[in-house]
Amino acid sequence: MSFTVTILGSGAAVPTHRRNPTAQFILCNDRHILIDCGEGTQLQLRKYGIKIQRINHILISHLHGDHFFGLVGLISTMHLLGRTNGLTIYGPSPLENIVRSQLEIGAAKLDFDLTFVPIDGDVSRIIFEDRLIEISTFPLKHRVPTNGFVIREKPKEYRLISEELKGLGLKLEHLPLLKKGQDIVLESGELISFEEVTLPPKPSFSYAYCSDTAYWETIVPHISNVSVLYHEATFVQKEIDRARTTFHSTAQQAAKIAKMANVSRLLLGHISARYEDTSKHHAEAIEIFPNSLVVEDGDVFQIK
């Protein structure tokens, strides 16, 4: 099962041609998830070949325009292209009215269920789970209520070794039990240990999203040991005062959080339009946390 993140927009509030406003597409065990939806996201999705009708979860971090101004346009296009499958949007509670009022004014009657789950940057909880994945939220520290997110693969199943299974007298219904790590007692009384006929589960991976946020150590327990952390790095150290007053972070601060949280890899984004060159972001981050990089629109990362 694949687990990837596609960067659709890595810019900050003012978009540039190189960096669209914030959006990311997460494919996790065949679950199609969009995080944030800045203006132009629908065209970025099209550009990178992502099927918009398969997205059924949209997570919105906060209500600054560069994180949600593309949402109503995306929903309209889903509608115009004949969508019937439901869509769930998780985000600050005023979002529902913003979206529905614009759809109503344009006289768009959707043929699919649009469900809003309010999360207002003030709780830490699981917002979605199924057999394979779990999505949780936790508060970030920004000028308006802001949600961070973690997407985790649930523990995976033991992997059957088909050669070892042959001739043991196992029935079909035994296989799901073995995959769950249960031993089997056959009718003959013979014990089949799951360890003898399976390989250990593949590891489960996780992805954390922290944008926008000031430097805030309180988030560390929520993101500790994730496989990949995306943390905003709007500024470099030279602009640290500006980072403080605007409740954003520097690349170095993001790296400190990554180190404290013991993540495996750090992705830096939400780069201010003032920087054409991000080598300074990179240099300042790797001093603290070597496995850091600055993302570009269109980058695809394997979460592993």
Next chain:
Amino acid sequence: MSFTVTILGSGAAVPTHRRNPTAQFILCNDRHILIDCGEGTQLQLRKYGIKIQRINHILISHLHGDHFFGLVGLISTMHLLGRTNGLTIYGPSPLENIVRSQLEIGAAKLDFDLTFVPIDGDVSRIIFEDRLIEISTFPLKHRVPTNGFVIREKPKEYRLISEELKGLGLKLEHLPLLKKGQDIVLESGELISFEEVTLPPKPSFSYAYCSDTAYWETIVPHISNVSVLYHEATFVQKEIDRARTTFHSTAQQAAKIAKMANVSRLLLGHISARYEDTSKHHAEAIEIFPNSLVVEDGDVFQIK
């Protein structure tokens, strides 16, 4: 003085990479005007080198998303880039609440005056005029209230012939009068005819915008004799039933309107995403009105 229209988006409701949703930039005698503002317009303005802070009139035809979903993003960016000059938006009255509520939720306090002038697709009147230009609106026929627009240069001044002015004993204050076509009586009693010392005014041009609309002959008096007409041509004749039910036009219908209105040139836009090739639009239009063409994003037309 220049009078141009730059096509920022020539697509219909579903944007494509070739055709952004609707927006146009009009430069008329140093007045900077935006008509409609679909999603992504701010990036199109940047792409084509148009200075967003010089735009001070935005005309919104109607409240279907492909005509206004980029407005709040554009206003946010104007704000973030330090705008202090006022901005006036002319459009359907619910627009004000849509824009202001999104700005408020994002806690954006503008440092410039944002004025909304309600026009609800039900009147024909002048909405702006100054010394050099005049903007008027009139109703179109669409599924929701929709405004058409005409931008006209006012009659221009007579042009002084500097060589003819020499040695006549004219004073500085006589020149504006001559430019207005008034004769001068000198203190000596001598009459200076304006016709002897001026060339006739340059002609005044005009531009009409009709999108979105069904075929509707009622608009003809409002746009008659304009220099350039932009009329939507979402479909070709094969889809005329679809044009009827959706209150859009075919290229041939647009050409009929252009012919009836005796305009000089017809621009066809708002092309449905279903057409990769627009040669049929063109062929069907020129049969009725030869000076027709299908626009592309980035095209710049002189209004003359």
